[in-house]
Amino acid sequence: MQNRTIADYQTAQAEICLKGLKAKYREDSVQELAIEMVKLAKQGLEARVNAGLEHPEVLTYLKPVEEVAFSGQTFAERLIERWKGELQSSPAKYVQAYGIRNS
Numbered sequence: 001m002q003n004r005t006i007a008d009y010q011t012a013q014a015e016i017c018l019k020g021l022k023a024k025y026r027e028d029s030v031q032e033l034a035i036e037m038v039k040l041a042k043q044g045l046e047a048r049v050n051a052g053l054e055h056p057e058v059l060t061y062l063k064p065v066e067e068v069a070f071s072g073q074t075f076a077e078r079l080i081e082r083w084k085g086e087l088q089s090s091p092a093k094y095v096q097a098y099g100i101r102n103s
Contacts, residue, residue: 020074034069038062 015023021031048054087093
């Protein structure tokens with residue numbers, strides 16, 4: 001990850017907007033970088049839990065991010081897939097699936 005330039009970062013940023021985790025940061029896979037970052041975050045949280053600085057439940061906060069990193073599919077990509085599939089591009093079905101419900 002050394003010898004990266006601002007131009008490299010800007011190119012990757014533009015590509016990530018279009019390709020999500022399938023993008024590249026120069027020759028590196030953005031998904032692989034995301035997985036490594038999640039692993040580091042988890043190790044850091046585990047160390048804090050083991051030191052008594054955090055409650056063990058904080059480890060569950062990374063689960064959604066881990067799922068995205070390891071699956072390679074973002075929440076937006078899942079939503080688009082669901083929109084075109086079971087929701088049949090129907091706003092009413094979308095609201096029914098994701099709308100706020102009164103208890």
